[in-house]
Amino acid sequence: MTSVVIIGFGNVGQHLFQAFEEVSGASVVQVYSRKEQLDLDDTPITNSLQDLTEADLYILAVPDDIISDFSEQLPFSNRLVVHTSGSVSMEMLSEENRKGIFYPLQTFSKDHEVNFKEIPICCEAVYEEDLELIMSLGELISDKVVQIDSEKRTRLHLAAVFVNNFTNHLYHLSDSYLKKNDIDFDLLKPLIKETAIKVQTLSPFEAQTGPAKRKDRKTINKHLELMEDREYRKLYRSLTKSISKTHGKKL
């Protein structure tokens, strides 16, 4: 049984807690949170670093910009401490403890359920036996556990920003454009779903459709006229250019 302390009970901390609760082989022996009023049944909670209990693994699920300082404040040494960030290098963790990474590649929001079995967990550690422990722990909750170094993880995170954050921002822009024009965003949901499903079997290159790929200048110009906002036009032009360049057509 691997004992785990989860430090930080936000989006990731809460989902990890839930995932470990559902399997045997791992036990969350304590949660650190600044909020004392959490109700976690039998799991002890602390808001004091001095009271952190002994465990096989400490998972730092705190914001990226405090990971380094936070790891320096841990009041023990030579224990295994990992963080869950896609973009922070393992080197940023304190030298006082054994370092590692446990990065679940998914977007997490507190009140939105996820199926951990489908979530890739990217692992890294300085020592081989720590890596084995981290990966075995990952395999309890996920079917896809991979070893990947900090440089590749950061590049993977960058790609994740493109497919998730940028795409979602485009959803938001569409939503707000449709609202202004009194059209229901729900009408786009089957298209959003199909776009995501299609790249499970086709490459994104093969799956591309639309006026930019077809070099359909008439439609493109019409679209540009329908946008009052300069920022929208700028983005539309830039993405159109990128698609047409990718598909070998100059517009």
Ligand SMILES: NC(=O)c1ccc[n+]([C@@H]2O[C@H](COP(=O)([O-])OP(=O)(O)OC[C@H]3O[C@@H](n4cnc5c(N)ncnc54)[C@H](OP(=O)(O)O)[C@@H]3O)[C@@H](O)[C@H]2O)c1
């Ligand atoms: N969200 C995602 O989709 C996602 C996906 C993969 C990886 N990650 C990574 O996972 C890590 C955590 O992200 P998250 O989305 O779970 O963040 P989050 O929801 O903001 O939660 C962060 C947690 O850290 C605590 N915290 C913040 N500042 C603190 C401080 N100064 N001292 C002590 N505790 C502090 C917060 O406590 P309070 O509640 O008391 O403020 C909260 O419990 C980050 O490294 C992130 O890059 C996130």
